[in-house]
Amino acid sequence: MADEERGAATTGAPEQTRDYAVVSAQRAREVPEGASARLTWSGGDAPIDYEARAAHVEVRDDAGTLVGQMFSLSYVALGEDGRPDPARPVTFAYNGGPGSSSVPINFGGIGPRRVRPDGMRHVRADAPVEDNPHTLLVDSDVVFLDALGTGWSVLAEDADPKKVFCTDGDADAFARAICAWLTENGRWSSPLYLYGESYGTVRNAALMRLLGERGVQLTGVVMLSAVFNIAGLINPGDDLYYLGMMPTFAATAQFFGKAGAGVDEDEWFDRAMAFAEDELAGALLRGDRLGEERERAVARRMSEFIGLDAEHILSRRLRVDLLDFRRHLLADEGRVCGRLDTRFSSDGPSPMQSFDTWLAGEDAADDALEGAWVRAFRRFCADELGYRGPARYLSNNYDKVNASWDWGHEEPGLGRVATPNMALDVAVALRRNPTCKLAIIGGRYDAATTWWNVVHDMSHQFLSDELKGRVSWYRYGCGHMAYVDADALAAMGRDVHEFYGKR
The missing domain is CATH 3.40.50.1820 (Alpha/Beta hydrolase fold, catalytic domain)
Incomplete structure (x- = not known):
């Protein structure tokens, strides 16, 4: 990776x-x-x-x-x-x-x-x-x-x-x-x-x-x-994690045609940044003091940005993590979007492959290129520089x-x-x-x-x-x-x- x-x-x-x-x-x-x-x-x-x-x-x-x-x-x-x-x-x-x-x-x-x-x-x-x-x-x-x-x-x-x-x-x-x-x-x-x-x-x-x-x-x-x-980065459950993810989710949903139709990509991202700071942040901060009516309103607004159903967002109490988003955004197509670059996607895993930690590390963007990079590097070192490194390069x-x-x-x-x-x-x-x-x-x-x-x-x-x-x-x-x-x-x-x- x-x-x-x-x-x-x-x-x-x-x-x-x-x-x-x-x-x-x-x-x-x-x-x-x-x-x-x-x-x-x-x-x-x-x-x-x-x-x-x-x-x-x-x-x-x-x-x-x-x-x-x-x-x-x-x-x-x-x-x-x-x-x-x-x-x-x-x-x-x-x-x-x-x-x-x-x-x-x-x-x-x-x-x-x-x-x-x-x-x-x-x-x-x-x-x-x-x-x-x-x-x-x-x-x-x-x-x-x-x-x-x-x-x-x-x-x-x-x-x-x-x-x-x-x-x-x-x-x-x-x-x-x-x-x-x-x-x-x-x-x-x-x-x-x-x-x-x-x-x-x-x-x-x-x-x-x-x-x-x-x-x-x-x-x-x-x-x-x-x-x-x-x-x-490493502590999902922190409100800053969910706030940081939200604009990226919005950009990804727009890329796959699930949201933001007709809006300039940068403008859409800026709107999502503003929503995260001006509306979502306060809602997350209040927790169960937010109230059902307000929580539902924020979920509907968030749904318009990230392309997931408002009821799904409500079931997560407005806290959608990355793995949840990757699994569900393209679920109707049987695909999972990437992590390092969410525009990349791949076929979804078998239903038997449900181990979250494993799935979190599977990434189409990484798989698409790393092997070719390593091969080009090794060929360059051996063929052009005459450098003979160990058989295994980590x-x-x-x-x-x-x-x-x-x-x-x-x-x-x-x-x-x-x-x-x-x-x-x-x-x-x-x-x-x-x-x-x-x-x-x-x-x-x-x-x-x-x-x-x-x-x-x-x-x-x-x-x-x-x-x-x-x-x-x-x-x-x-x-x-x-x-x-x-x-x-x-x-x-x-x-x-x-x-x-x-x-």
């Missing part, structure tokens, strides 16, 4: 991860030598010569003890003299999960090569790979990093997975890997950017503050499909990493919390470094990290007008993986190009 776990996230770090650490330790002693090639990108008006390099970056603690080796695939533009430009920006990019490698955002999104998607259809295993006309390489050198425990990244023999498979340990490992890469490649004079997707935006938020505390000043941060308040490792994840976090100003709101970290980082710029990118059809929630979370940081002016917002007609949509990718390419050019 591109960014999110299959199944529900849990807290804590069970002992089963010790077995994985032992396996990883063996692999850590066998990581291949780095390999590189000089290539040319020809996807735009002016070609770019660049070096692509696959290698591992050592992650060491303050005592010099090896924690792990993080796999990186870097793309560095070369000047007329055949050398990198140390004044050119460097962007460190990754997906999330937790438990996802960086292949989706690389070969699906912003790398110099991408698998050509096919609308809302499942692509073939041999889908064409092309020079990406909207690659970030135009504006910045890019280093794609696989989190420890994913891809070809491995833990050291004596490393404790509990200290890595957690919010703060993950951020610490990435901070160390970033600094190591900058040192090894002599790029400390380059403007530094972070580009994270999904849980990668949680990582970004922690890194914005952590790197600043370690004297590493960032020029900019890109948050793609952002999630900040973890409770709203494009995702949710069973070991996500299931063991400790969501606890040392929240600035609050201390240790079990389910953090990372918008606090973002706000602290911006206040400490008001020269840093921030881009927040999302899509109307993303039910994994809903747009309303990130808008809500940032609006509750009460930033000054000056700091709010450092934040650029971009919303597209796409799902979680914005780059899957050709129009969204083109718009995102233009907007990110403009963002990188801002002072």
Whole structure:
């Protein structure tokens, strides 16, 4: 899956991860030598010569003890003299999960090569790979990093997975890997950017503050499909969860012709945002004090937006969760809509397959593309770079990493919390470094990290007008993986190009 776990996230770090650490330790002693090639990108008006390099970056603690080796695939533009430009920006990019490698955002999104998607259809295993006309390489050198425990990244023999498979340990490992890469490649004079997707935006938020505390000043941060308040993601039952889902449900219902006929898509989404805040929020807040007449009126209004019967909505007391919506919106067609991108759909499961946690992790959008991305990545590393990685590449490792994840976090100003709101970290980082710029990118059809929630979370940081002016917002007609949509990718390419050019 591109960014999110299959199944529900849990807290804590069970002992089963010790077995994985032992396996990883063996692999850590066998990581291949780095390999590189000089290539040319020809996807735009002016070609770019660049070096692509696959290698591992050592992650060491303050005592010099090896924690792990993080796999990186870097793309560095070369000047007329055949050398990198140390004044050119460097962007460190990754997906999330937790438990996802960086292949989706690389070969699906912003790398110099991408698998050509096919609308809302499942692509073939041999889908064409092309020079990406909207690659970030135009504006910045890019280093794609696989989190420890994913891809070809491995833990050291004596490393404790509990200290890595957690919010703060993950951020610490990435901070160390970033600094190591900058040192090894002599790029400390380059403007530094972070580009994270999904849980990668949680990582970004922690890194914005952590790197600043370690004297590493960032020029900019890109948050793609952002999630900040973890409770709203993993705790259905929280009113913020239902409020965040409602506009995305409305957009999806309009896409499938169940609501919003004749209304512009963005206007329809804005109307749904307003309904969620002005009517639904108050109704949810009042609970059983709302009264039957008012509850029925809100249900009828909500039905007009999300395409489900008002009686069904009433039976859920106005609280329709994602799995319920996915099951019922297209039920008359025998289909289930997606999660990462709700425009994708597939045949519904057999009536015998009723296990909710399993069904929640089944996703047509993910199935449509991930296999082709991984195959293109492996072919590129082997055939063009001559890099011989292990036979198995963990494009995702949710069973070991996500299931063991400790969501606890040392929240600035609050201390240790079990389910953090990372918008606090973002706000602290911006206040400490008001020269840093921030881009927040999302899509109307993303039910994994809903747009309303990130808008809500940032609006509750009460930033000054000056700091709010450092934040650029971009919303597209796409799902979680914005780059899957050709129009969204083109718009995102233009907007990110403009963002990188801002002072």
